[in-house]
Amino acid sequence: MSRLQVVSGKGGTGKTTVAAALALALATEGKRTLLVEVEGRQGIAQLFETEALPYEERKIAVAPGGGEVYALAIDPELALLDYLQMFYKLGGAGRALKKLGAIDFATTVAPGLRDVLLTGKACEAVRRKDKSGRYAYDCVVMDAPPTGRITRFLNVNDEVAGLAKIGPIHNQAQAVMRVLKSPETAVHLVTLLEEMPVQETADGIAELRAAQLRVGRVIVNMVRPELLDEAELELGLDRTPRTAIAKSLSAAGLGGARKGGAAERLVDPLLGQAAEYAERFALERDQRAVLTGFGKPLHELPLLAGGMDLAGLYELATALRKQGIA
Template sequence: MSTPSLARALDGVRLHIVTGKGGVGKTTVAASLALSLASQGKRVLLVEVEGRQGISQTFDVPPLGTDEVRLVTHAGGGELWGLSVDAKAALMEYLQMFYKLGRAGGALEKMGVVDFATTIAPGVRDVLLTGKVYEAVGRTTGNRRGQGAKVWDAVVLDAPPTGRITRFLDVTAQVADLARIGPIHSQAESITRMLRHRESVVHIVTLLEEMPVQESVDAVAELSAAGFGVGTVIVNLVREPIVDEALLEVAAAEPDRVAEQVRSDLVSVGVKASKATVTGLLSQAHDHAERVALERDLAAEVEAQGLPTLRLPALPTGVEDGGITVLADALTAQGVR
C-alpha cells in the first residue's frame, strides 16, 4: 500500500476532525493543529462538542459560551477563534430557525422536550452538534449560504473519542428511525454529505502504546468502511531514546562488560559505584531497551495503515508556557498547511 504525501492528503481540506482514544492528548493536538494553520495566515475556528472546556483550559481563557471567541491573533495575519457547542443551545437555535417558536421554545424546555431531544435521543443530539460545525464550515460573507467568501479558511473539530467517532459522524443513520422525512432528516443528509466530502478529513491521535494503537487501527478501518476520509495519524508524546541504541545492544549481549563501564563512569564523576547502584542502572537500561523496541514495532504498525504520519514530541513541562506553540510549530515544520 503506497502512502499518500501529506500535501496530497491535506489538499483542499477545510474541516479537520480530530479524534483519538481517551488520554492520548486529543484536545491538545486539535489545538496545536488549529494554531499551526492560523500561524500561516488562515482564519481558523476551533470547535469542541464534549462540554469539557478543553479549549479554554488549553489557551488559559475564561470558559467558552455559545459565541465564537478570538483566542489568538497571529503576527502573520492569521486568527484563531474558539467555540464550545452546547446541544441544548443548538436545539433552541434550530427550533427558532426552522419553526420560529420564539418564547414557545422556552416552554418546551420547561416541559422537558429539550432534555429528551438532547439526552434520551442521542442521534438528534449529534445532529445538533455536527449541525453547528456544518453551519460554520459553510458560512459565507453573503446574505445566503454560498454567497460571498468563506468566513473560515479552516475549521478544526475536537471530536468525540475513537470509540464512538464513526457513530457520531454518521448522523443520517443515527436519525433514520427518528426522522425519516422533514427538516431534521434533510439536515442530517446535508451534514453527512459535508462530512464525506473530500474537504473533510479525520485525523487520528495515538500514542506508541498497545491499546491506543490498536484502537487507532480499528478506527481507520471503521471510518474508511463508513465512507469518511482519514487524513493522518498523529503520534503524540514521542520520547526520544535516552540511551544510544548501540549501547543497549551491547548491554543485552555483554552485561558484565557494560557493568564495568558503568562502574567506571560513576567513579569518574564522583558517584559511589556500589553493586546495587550499578545493578539498578542496568535494570533500568534493560527496561528502556524493551520500551524502545516495543515503540519501534508499534510505529511500524502505524505506518502500515498507509496514511501520512505526524509526530509530536513529549514536552518536559507539558503544554504550559508556550508548549502549544512548540507543538504547532512542529506540525508546520512537518508540512501541515
C-alpha cells in the same frame, strides 16, 4: 487542505491538546480557524488558559504570522433552539420549551438528533461565507468524541434514519453528511506508541473507511526522547563490563572506583533502567511499524517534560507546521 478537520483518539491520548495545536498550526499567514468542542468538557478553555467558553464564537489566540484562532463550545440544547428558530420560527416558544425541560428531553431520548445538532453546527461554520463571498473560516477543527464513538457520531444520516424519513431534520442530516463525506472533511486519529491505543486506532480506521468517511492523518502524541539508538542497544547492555561502567561513573565524579564504592553500587540500578528502556524502545519500534502499515501520513509530537501549558501548545503547533501538516 480539508476545511473541516476532525480530531479523534482513544481517551488519554491527548486528542484535545492535538486539536488545539492543529488549530494554531493552521492559523498561519493571516488565516482564521475555528476550534469546535462538542463534549462539553471545556478542555479548550483550560488549554488556552481562558474562562469557560460560552455558546458563541470567540477569539482565543493569535498565531504566528497574524492568524487567529476562534473557539466554540457547542451546547446541544442551545443548538436545538437555533434549529427550531431557523426552521420553525418558534422564538419565545422555543425558550419556553427549554424552561419546561422539553429540549433536554428531546436530545436525551434521541441521541441521533443530538449528534445532528453538534455536527450540523460545525458544518454550518465550514460553509458560512461573508458578504464578499469569502469563507468565514479557512479551517474548522473539531475536537470530536473518542475513537470508539467517532464513526457513529459522524454517520448522523444513519442515526436519524428511524427518527425522521422526511422533513427539515432529515434534510439537515443529509446536508451534514454531504459535508462529512466530501473531500472537505478529514478525520485525524491521535494515538500513543502503546498497544491498546494503536489497536483502537486500527479499529477506528477500519470503521471510518467502512462508513465512507475519509481518514486523514495519524498523529502520535507524547513521544519520549530517544536516549539510546538501536545500534547502541544492539551492542548488548548485559555484556558491558561492570568495571568499565564503574570507572566511567567514578571519572564523572560519582563516587570512588574502589570495590564496593558508590560508583560500583550505581552500576546495577543503571543497567536495570537501561534494560527497561531497551524493552520500551522495542515496543515503541513495533507499534510505530504497525502505524506505518496503515498507509496514512504519520506525524509525531514530543512529550513535553515541563507538562502542558500555553507555551507548550505553541511548541506543538510549531512541530506540526515543520512536519508539513499546515
